[in-house]
Amino acid sequence: MARVNLILLAVLIVCALSLVTSRHDARRLFVELEREQLRTRQLETEYGQLQLEQSTWGMPARIEKIARENLRMQLPPAGRVEVVDAAAKGTSP
Amino acid sequence: MKRAALRRADAVTPPLPRFRAPVLFGVMGVVFAGLLGRALYLQWVDNGFLQEKGAARFSREIELPAHRGRVVDRFGDVLAVSTPVKSLWTFADQFDATPAELAALARVLETTPQGIAARIAKNEDYAIIAKQIPPEQAARVMALKIKGVNEQNEYRRYYPGGEVAAQIVGFTGDRDAGQEGMELAQQSWLAGQPGSRRVIINRRGDVVEDVAAIRAPQAGRDLALSIDSRLQYVAYRELKAAVERHNAKAGGLVILDTKTGEILALANLPTYNPNARNKVARERMRNRALTDVFEPGSTMKPFTIATALESGKVRPDTIIHTEAGSLTIGPATIHDAHAAGPLTVEQVIQKSSNVGAAKIALSMPAETLWHTFSDAGFGTPPRTGFPGEVAGRLRAPKTWKPIEQATMSYGHGLSVNLVQLARAYTIFATNGELKPVTLFKTDGPVAGRPVVSPQTARAVRKMLEMATQPGGTAPKAQVAGYRVAGKTGTARKPDGHGYTNKYVASFVGFAPASNPRLVIAVMLDEPSAGAYYGGDVAGPVFSSVTGAALRMLGVPTDAPVDNVILPPPGTEIREET
Numbered sequence: 001m002a003r004v005n006l007i008l009l010a011v012l013i014v015c016a017l018s019l020v021t022s023r024h025d026a027r028r029l030f031v032e033l034e035r036e037q038l039r040t041r042q043l044e045t046e047y048g049q050l051q052l053e054q055s056t057w058g059m060p061a062r063i064e065k066i067a068r069e070n071l072r073m074q075l076p077p078a079g080r081v082e083v084v085d086a087a088a089k090g091t092s093p
Numbered sequence: 094m095k096r097a098a099l100r101r102a103d104a105v106t107p108p109l110p111r112f113r114a115p116v117l118f119g120v121m122g123v124v125f126a127g128l129l130g131r132a133l134y135l136q137w138v139d140n141g142f143l144q145e146k147g148a149a150r151f152s153r154e155i156e157l158p159a160h161r162g163r164v165v166d167r168f169g170d171v172l173a174v175s176t177p178v179k180s181l182w183t184f185a186d187q188f189d190a191t192p193a194e195l196a197a198l199a200r201v202l203e204t205t206p207q208g209i210a211a212r213i214a215k216n217e218d219y220a221i222i223a224k225q226i227p228p229e230q231a232a233r234v235m236a237l238k239i240k241g242v243n244e245q246n247e248y249r250r251y252y253p254g255g256e257v258a259a260q261i262v263g264f265t266g267d268r269d270a271g272q273e274g275m276e277l278a279q280q281s282w283l284a285g286q287p288g289s290r291r292v293i294i295n296r297r298g299d300v301v302e303d304v305a306a307i308r309a310p311q312a313g314r315d316l317a318l319s320i321d322s323r324l325q326y327v328a329y330r331e332l333k334a335a336v337e338r339h340n341a342k343a344g345g346l347v348i349l350d351t352k353t354g355e356i357l358a359l360a361n362l363p364t365y366n367p368n369a370r371n372k373v374a375r376e377r378m379r380n381r382a383l384t385d386v387f388e389p390g391s392t393m394k395p396f397t398i399a400t401a402l403e404s405g406k407v408r409p410d411t412i413i414h415t416e417a418g419s420l421t422i423g424p425a426t427i428h429d430a431h432a433a434g435p436l437t438v439e440q441v442i443q444k445s446s447n448v449g450a451a452k453i454a455l456s457m458p459a460e461t462l463w464h465t466f467s468d469a470g471f472g473t474p475p476r477t478g479f480p481g482e483v484a485g486r487l488r489a490p491k492t493w494k495p496i497e498q499a500t501m502s503y504g505h506g507l508s509v510n511l512v513q514l515a516r517a518y519t520i521f522a523t524n525g526e527l528k529p530v531t532l533f534k535t536d537g538p539v540a541g542r543p544v545v546s547p548q549t550a551r552a553v554r555k556m557l558e559m560a561t562q563p564g565g566t567a568p569k570a571q572v573a574g575y576r577v578a579g580k581t582g583t584a585r586k587p588d589g590h591g592y593t594n595k596y597v598a599s600f601v602g603f604a605p606a607s608n609p610r611l612v613i614a615v616m617l618d619e620p621s622a623g624a625y626y627g628g629d630v631a632g633p634v635f636s637s638v639t640g641a642a643l644r645m646l647g648v649p650t651d652a653p654v655d656n657v658i659l660p661p662p663g664t665e666i667r668e669e670t
Contacts, residue, residue: 027301034300045228048160048176055171055253060326081574083650 152293152304159285160248161269162313164262164276166322167355167534171253172262173276175269178249179231181222185213187241188220194239201233202226225249250276256364257329258320260380261479261532264367273378275532278480279316286311317534319355324348327641328358332615335634336362339598339620345382346634347515348642349612351603352538354519354528356477356512357611357642359383383475383482386508387597387616390584391566391627393466393504394450395521395553398442400465401453402549409439409552415448422496427451442556443565445581447503454502455495462498463490468544469517470527471509477532485509504584511599515614518601521557521578522609525550554578558606561632563660567600570632571657572640574650576606579613579635581627586619595619600631604639607651613639 067073135143164173190198192206199206202223213220222242223234231244250265263274269284271277288310293302328346336344341362348358361381365373379385401407413436418429429446441449454462466472472487486508493501500506509517512530519528519541526541545553557578561570566581579602585592599616603609615631615638624630 030302031300044160045177048174051163051171052174052176052251052253055174058170059253059255060323061257061330064326064330079654081654083574 151295152291153300155290155292155300157288157290157308157310158246158248159287159310159312161250161265161285162283162315164283164316164318166318166320166325167357168322169317170322172258172318172320172322173250173252173264175248175250177228178225178247179228180224180245180247181226181231181234182243182245183213183220183222183241185216185218185220188213189240190242194237197237198222198234198239198242201230201237252367254322254325255368256366257360258322258325259364259367260361260378261318261320261359262367264370274380275316275318275479278478283313283316285313319350319353319357319532319534320359321357323645324358324642325360327645328360328638329364331634331638331641332360332362335615335617335630338622339617339624339630340622341617341620341630343381343618345511345614345616346638347382347511347612347614348638349515349519349528349530349614351519351522351528351609351612353535354516354530354539354541355535356530356532359512359532380479380481381618382511382616383477383479384510386483386485386510387618388507388584388587389504389509389514389599390582390597391445391447391450391503392514392580392582392599392601393507394442394445394502395557395580396465396469396517397450397454397462397502398438398556399520399545399549399553400462401438401457402552403465403545404457404461406456407438407453409556410437412437413441413446413449413452415441415446415452418448420448420451420499422451422455422499423494425496427499439556439559442553442580443559443562445560445566450502451499454498459490459493459498462502463487463493465544466501466507468527468542469520470513471507471517475510475512475516475530477512477530479532482512483510485513504582505587511614511616514599514601514616515612518603518612518614520544521550521553522603522612523550554606554609557602561602563658566626567602567628567632567635568659569628570600570602570635570639571659572604572636572643573657574652574654575604575639575643575648576652576656577604577635577639578602578606578609581632583625583627595621596625598625598627598630600627600635602635602639604643605648605651610646610648611639611642613642 158177160177161175163171163175166172195206195209199209202209209222212222223231225247234242235244248269250269252259252262252264254262261274263276264272265276266272271280271283276283288308290307291304292300293304295301328348332344332346335341344362346358346360347356349355350357359380359382361379363377365377402409407413415429415433415436418431418433420427427447429448431444433444433446436444436446436449438449438453440446441453466487472484474482474484476482488507497506516527516530520526523541524547525543525545527544528539528541557580558576559565560580561567561577567579570577570579579600582597582599582601584597584599586595586597587593597616597618598620599614601612601614603612613635615634617630620630
């Protein structure tokens with residue numbers, strides 16, 4: 001009888017200790033999860049800001065101004081444009 | 094020693110009354126019972142208050158913000174986006190900064206110490222120090238650790254396109270609520286639902302555990318519009334140039350896709366910058382192309398002619414006598430801007446003869462004409478999904494007097510908005526089908542509702558192409574490399590009593606004429622720099638926008654590049670109405 005009790009006591013102690021460890025693990029992982037979620041939010045924010053930046057830099061008005069003024073580009077007159085009909089030539093566009 | 098002391102006490106105190114001890118026990122017993130009762134009561138019965146207080150030490154309710162969906166164009170380019178910002182605020186009586194701190198604060202916020210002090214002094218208690226500043230800037234302020242300064246998370250809506258598409262997208266007001274345009278119409282789609290979670294925090298304030306189920310935040314959904322940013326920009330640029338050149342009061346331009354009915358561009362002037370709209374007049378925010386009506390003038394004539402062709406009254410080559418340019422109906426007389434002899438039905442459109450259109454209209458019952466107008470979408474709102482769009486006015490045929498039937502044939506006595514007019518022209522740009530128009534991105538061709546037969550649509554298309562050629566009213570609408578078709582309008586504006594000397598110049602057309610891809614409608618309100626004819630004012634805008642748009646979309650040319658033939662100066666055909 002005493003031997004059974006001793007074994008049960010040992011099992012109990014092991015269980016109790018593992019409970020403590022897993023509880024600790026859960027806390028630690030939770031903190032980690034929390035940190036990653038915060039990072040997600042920060043990255044989302046940054047993504048939004050970058051998108052905003054991209055569309056601000058890429059505004060057609062700005063591109064046109066740079067093309068015309070800095071790069072001195074211009075639309076070719078209609079006579080100097082040759083249109084190639086890709087479908088008619090059987091090649092992919 | 095002890096015994097002696099006791100004995101001394103015995104000696105000085107008189108014997109205690111015998112009931113004293115029981116009374117004291119009784120009193121203490123009652124007090125203990127009271128305490129025990131109170132403890133039990135707090136533990137079992139009224140336990141809410143203390144539990145709440147206890148929980149407040151270690152648990153927190155955290156708000157999970159949900160950001161508003163973006164508004165994007167058909168290629169996913171951003172038209173409106175929300176980014177987190179911070180506002181700094183304080184209670185005026187708690188704000189306590191040394192002069193050095195105040196100077197540092199002013200430096201970070203790029204303002205003056207006096208300005209900040211004045212801001213705080215102006216308000217009795219709650220004062221905003223800085224509204225909606227970038228998070229990094231707010232972090233630098235918080236690092237100064239000035240007493241009484243608090244920060245608050247907010248979202249700010251940015252419109253990278255600025256004034257180019259301002260009226261379509263609209264804007265949001267306080268608390269991210271849509272106030273104008275698609276931001277208003279699609280509020281429930283775009284808006285996010287903030288969530289919340291209850292957590293346990295440790296001594297350092299870190300979150301340790303979730304205690305209750307998380308109410309997940311529902312982020313707003315993105316909204317894809319049918320707008321093509323590149324075409325929108327070209328439309329805006331050309332319209333703006335024309336409005337300035339002709340000193341017009343307002344202007345509008347619509348580009349429709351003939352296959353899907355999508356609105357690819359919709360520009361309005363005057364406009365405003367939605368990112369800085371503090372002192373913008375309300376009327377600049379109106380999306381005139383959808384919310385304002387005007388009398389269309391001659392741009393209605395193709396519908397009159399199409400009705401007559403459908404009913405078999407005329408053929409494209411039937412001769413109409415235009416009575417030397419004036420026709421008297423009852424007490425009224427209608428005129429042509431240029432007198433012409435007999436014209437074919439084709440030439441009535443090409444040269445925009447009012448008398449010709451009126452005579453054709455009067456040969457039919459009012460109901461027949463009304464039916465075509467109504468089927469072409471006049472008198473019903475275009476249902477693009479935009480808030481506040483109007484139906485225009487198309488009166489019931491029973492109330493039409495003969496003179497009204499005559500004037501309606503060339504677009505007076507009824508009113509339309511620009512999108513309606515563009516939509517109606519899809520009939521001639523397709524095989525007689527009216528396409529439903531939309532501001533939402535659509536995939537694949539959309540079936541329309543047949544209004545006229547394919548033969549009629551083709552016949553009118555040919556007439557409209559003639560109108561842009563020498564001998565027509567709109568040679569300036571021609572585009573190098575593409576065949577175009579369209580109709581001018583030059584309508585006097587009514588003022589409630591009669592017609593004034595102010596005009597609405599318009600042009601509605603489509604291209605390429607061999608297989609139309611785009612319908613483009615241009616309208617300029619009160620051009621007042623000399624020219625006011627639709628062909629002179631709106632035609633060139635159509636030409637430049639169409640050319641640029643077709644090139645951008647990679648539409649194959651259907652004409653040689655030297656196809657533009659302008660008539661010699663002084664011989665242009667002009668029309669009025």
